[in-house]
Amino acid sequence: MAVAPPQEPKRSRRGETSRAAILNAALELFQEHGYEATTMRAIAERAGASLGSSYHYFPSKEHLVLEFYRHTHVLHVAAISPLLAREKDLAARLRGTVRAVVITCEPFHAVAGSIFSTVVDPSSPVNPFGAASKPLRDEVIELYAGVVQGSDARIPADIAEQLPLMLWLYQMAILYFWVWDGSPGRLRTLEVIDETTDLIVRLIGLANLPVLRGSRRRVLNLIKSIVERPSAA
Amino acid sequence: MAVAPPQEPKRSRRGETSRAAILNAALELFQEHGYEATTMRAIAERAGASLGSSYHYFPSKEHLVLEFYRHTHVLHVAAISPLLAREKDLAARLRGTVRAVVITCEPFHAVAGSIFSTVVDPSSPVNPFGAASKPLRDEVIELYAGVVQGSDARIPADIAEQLPLMLWLYQMAILYFWVWDGSPGRLRTLEVIDETTDLIVRLIGLANLPVLRGSRRRVLNLIKSIVERPSAA
DNA sequence: GCTTCAAATTGAACATGTTCAATTTTACGC
DNA sequence: GCGTAAAATTGAACATGTTCAATTTGAAGC
Numbered sequence: 001m002a003v004a005p006p007q008e009p010k011r012s013r014r015g016e017t018s019r020a021a022i023l024n025a026a027l028e029l030f031q032e033h034g035y036e037a038t039t040m041r042a043i044a045e046r047a048g049a050s051l052g053s054s055y056h057y058f059p060s061k062e063h064l065v066l067e068f069y070r071h072t073h074v075l076h077v078a079a080i081s082p083l084l085a086r087e088k089d090l091a092a093r094l095r096g097t098v099r100a101v102v103i104t105c106e107p108f109h110a111v112a113g114s115i116f117s118t119v120v121d122p123s124s125p126v127n128p129f130g131a132a133s134k135p136l137r138d139e140v141i142e143l144y145a146g147v148v149q150g151s152d153a154r155i156p157a158d159i160a161e162q163l164p165l166m167l168w169l170y171q172m173a174i175l176y177f178w179v180w181d182g183s184p185g186r187l188r189t190l191e192v193i194d195e196t197t198d199l200i201v202r203l204i205g206l207a208n209l210p211v212l213r214g215s216r217r218r219v220l221n222l223i224k225s226i227v228e229r230p231s232a233a
Numbered sequence: 234m235a236v237a238p239p240q241e242p243k244r245s246r247r248g249e250t251s252r253a254a255i256l257n258a259a260l261e262l263f264q265e266h267g268y269e270a271t272t273m274r275a276i277a278e279r280a281g282a283s284l285g286s287s288y289h290y291f292p293s294k295e296h297l298v299l300e301f302y303r304h305t306h307v308l309h310v311a312a313i314s315p316l317l318a319r320e321k322d323l324a325a326r327l328r329g330t331v332r333a334v335v336i337t338c339e340p341f342h343a344v345a346g347s348i349f350s351t352v353v354d355p356s357s358p359v360n361p362f363g364a365a366s367k368p369l370r371d372e373v374i375e376l377y378a379g380v381v382q383g384s385d386a387r388i389p390a391d392i393a394e395q396l397p398l399m400l401w402l403y404q405m406a407i408l409y410f411w412v413w414d415g416s417p418g419r420l421r422t423l424e425v426i427d428e429t430t431d432l433i434v435r436l437i438g439l440a441n442l443p444v445l446r447g448s449r450r451r452v453l454n455l456i457k458s459i460v461e462r463p464s465a466a
Numbered sequence: 467g468c469t470t471c472a473a474a475t476t477g478a479a480c481a482t483g484t485t486c487a488a489t490t491t492t493a494c495g496c
Numbered sequence: 497g498c499g500t501a502a503a504a505t506t507g508a509a510c511a512t513g514t515t516c517a518a519t520t521t522g523a524a525g526c
Contacts (some may be wrong), residue, residue, distance in 0.1 A: 014522070015474060036356070039512060050476050052516085057474095061513065117354035122346045123269070124414050129413065171453050177459075179355050180362065188462070202448055211442060215435055222428050227409075229421070247492065248504060272482060283506050285486085290504095294483065 066126040077143035090151035267344035323384035
């Protein structure tokens, strides 16, 4: 199969600005008022478009959330890039990366609950386990693969294989905690991140103990079987 | 403060049948068509009530889901009662209990996704971590306390203190997996339950190893601090 | 320049969760 | 029995996500 040419997609650039305007208006309004309080009509109005036009570019309001999520991911990647370039210690890399997630999202904390609610919903088309979010999900998992591989830690191959996916799940758990965190400046979440990232690295080290070999193999096989045999038909 | 008398609540029994009819209609329709496909108007109609009446008894559609959840809990308790009465092995008790959860919920699997979506939503008033669901949550945690205490396993006190809560969380994770499980008869979920419950019991046993003492204490302290210092102000 | 067709745009219409002011019913003191 | 206040009931009205048929726009082919 020949590689496609740089493909200036022929049917582009006409509605490109409309799409961008709508998306931009949505991101702004989500940050200002949260997900539920933002109406599709308000998005269309701020974008200078019509209600129907918004639906022409985005199948549903939830798809706009997916774009919001992607937006924060870009910010996150930019935020941790210097750290990943210089730091070699796995615990420090992991701590910095996960800290950066919540710090990046901090401006949106007030509205994050309403945004994440849509994302966790199993019946939502933009659910993180669903097909629509696979590209972004893979990017995040890849990011954690980089966090691990760029460190000087020696991770056994069987663990290294599943670790990025597990760290992605871990990040989601932290975010779920963060959404609930009412402490000032979300310091509580940062404390929990510090403690859990350190524990994770420590437990990976302990996994080499002979007494733990059996359980380790079982756990990893279980994870592997779940990932490889996706239950969603 | 004097204990209240058996308290035939004086303002009762008038709307009692209305309330019951509405709840009943809701449970039926949720099972038949799922959460989203069931309209409040349809519930009112089947109950022989008016739309406004439904809102008189239940503040929102989501509160009806909480009742649905309570309903399945009652079925679950009834289902595992014989097992808990005779079985003493912890792994067997745990496996049977969690298996019973998904078996009890199996008739609703097709609609469970739409129902659980509401429940996981952090901004929902009936979120399992929220205040509205505390009574039911405490019941389930208590149930798992019974699963552990009724066994012949010797659980160290520090672990036993946090274990029921952890098992409640574990059950929620299993339910989330089950919602996504597309395998025939949800056999996949049962396999995962068998493997994970066995692993849990095994890991509890391993937690006594001297090398794991430090991490064990840290993990338990972390859990404790999270539970005792609820982040939701 | 004209034709043509797909993309883009529009806003009315619809479905549904929720609110609320008004009305009816019920229980209770007299 | 009567009056009254609280509870229960009602359905119209509202807000908002979504759909859709109709219209407008813009570029490519001639």
